[in-house]
Amino acid sequence: DAGVIQSPRHEVTEMGQEVTLRCKPISGHNSLFWYRQTMMRGLELLIYFNNNVPIDDSGMPEDRFSAKMPNASFSTLKIQPSEPRDSAVYFCASSPLSLSIGELFFGEGSRLTVL
Amino acid sequence: GENVEQHPSTLSVQEGDSAVIKCTYSDSASNYFPWYKQELGKGPQLIIDIRSNVGEKKDQRIAVTLNKTAKHFSLHITETQPEDSAVYFCAASITTGANNLFFGTGTRLTVIP
Numbered sequence: 133d134a135g136v137i138q139s140p141r142h143e144v145t146e147m148g149q150e151v152t153l154r155c156k157p158i159s160g161h162n163s164l165f166w167y168r169q170t171m172m173r174g175l176e177l178l179i180y181f182n183n184n185v186p187i188d189d190s191g192m193p194e195d196r197f198s199a200k201m202p203n204a205s206f207s208t209l210k211i212q213p214s215e216p217r218d219s220a221v222y223f224c225a226s227s228p229l230s231l232s233i234g235e236l237f238f239g240e241g242s243r244l245t246v247l
Numbered sequence: 248g249e250n251v252e253q254h255p256s257t258l259s260v261q262e263g264d265s266a267v268i269k270c271t272y273s274d275s276a277s278n279y280f281p282w283y284k285q286e287l288g289k290g291p292q293l294i295i296d297i298r299s300n301v302g303e304k305k306d307q308r309i310a311v312t313l314n315k316t317a318k319h320f321s322l323h324i325t326e327t328q329p330e331d332s333a334v335y336f337c338a339a340s341i342t343t344g345a346n347n348l349f350f351g352t353g354t355r356l357t358v359i360p
Contacts, residue, residue, distance in 0.1 A: 136290070175291070175336065175350040188347065223290050235281070236348065238290025 134158075136239035138224050144245045150212040153242045155224030156205055163227040165236060166199055166209050170220045178222075181207065214246045249274040251339050253351030260327050261359050268354045270337035271319040277339040280313060280320045281348070285334045294335075295322070327358045 137156040145151055157164045165180040179189040181201045189199070196215070201207040211218055221243045225236040250273040260266045272280075278299035283291035297304045297311045297320065304311050308327075313320040324331055337351040 174352040177347055180347070225290070235293045235296070236283075236291075238283075238292065240288065240290050 136224055136226050136237055138222075138239035138242050140242055141240065142243045142245075144247065145214055146247050147215055148213045149246075150210065151214045151218075151244060151246075153209040153222050153224075153244070155207045155209070155239060157207070157224070157226030158228075158237055159205065161226035161228045161237070163229065164201060164207050165225040165227070166207070167223040167225065167238075168220045169223060169241070175223075178209070211244075214244075216246045219244055219246050249277055249339055249341075249349040251337060251349050251351045253337050253354060255354060256352065257355045257357070259357045259359060262327060262329060264327055266322075266324045266327055266331070266356055266358075268322045268335055268337070268356070269319060270321070270339075270351050271317075272339040272349075273318065274339070274341070275315075275318065276341050277349075279340045280311070281338050281340075282309075282311060282322050283336045283338065283350075285336065285353075287333075291336055324356075327356075329358050329360050332356055332358045 139154045163182050166178040168176050178191045179199045184201045197211055199209045221241040223238050223241045225238040227234055227236050253270045281296035282294050284294045285291040295306050295309050295311050297313050302313055308325045310323045334353045334355050336353050338348040340348045
């Protein structure tokens with residue numbers, strides 16, 4: 133299996149621009165998570181989906197952030213408009229378990245720099 | 248919500264020595280405690296986990312201990328090797344009815360050859 137695939141691996145953009153991060157989970161996994169990693173705050177859960185349905189988005193920092201999962205094999209995290217404080221590494225992870233926590237399989241991350 | 252604290256933030260050991268990383272958690276309902284290893288430029292990867300019905304679990308050179316009364320758990324790495332150098336994260340979760348891992352802030356382990 134190819135694992136969780138994220139794109140782009142690196143993104144540099146200017147403040148105010150729209151950013152879209154993409155994720156392909158491991159086939160057959162029911163749950164998908166978006167995390168943000170910064171030096172100051174560590175790994176923070178932004179949102180997670182179960183069977184393509186958003187379950188908990190309480191970690192999404194503000195309305196500028198949105199996430200979608202139109203099907204079982206694809207998810208996006210969008211930031212519009214982006215701000216310098218959004219600079220971070222964004223990880224997507226998937227899990228084969230729906231109703232109970234288990235191993236998370238992380239992608240290699242998307243490093244976002246907002247100038 | 249759950250609060251997980253992790254110490255130390257950095258740790259350097261000589262190759263062959265042992266390394267210990269400690270975490271505490273706040274929610275007594277937490278019953279699942281995984282440890283993830285993150286190598287440079289990669290995503291975190293599960294290396295070992297423990298559930299609250301056991302006090303210790305071993306897998307070759309790594310072991311995890313859990314003290315539910317004190318609400319702390321630890322990762323022990325013996326006979327450290329340079330490839331153990333990475334950032335290690337502990338986490339805590341309630342296994343049922345919730346699908347959220349609360350991560351510690353990470354420990355950067357450096358094994359000096």
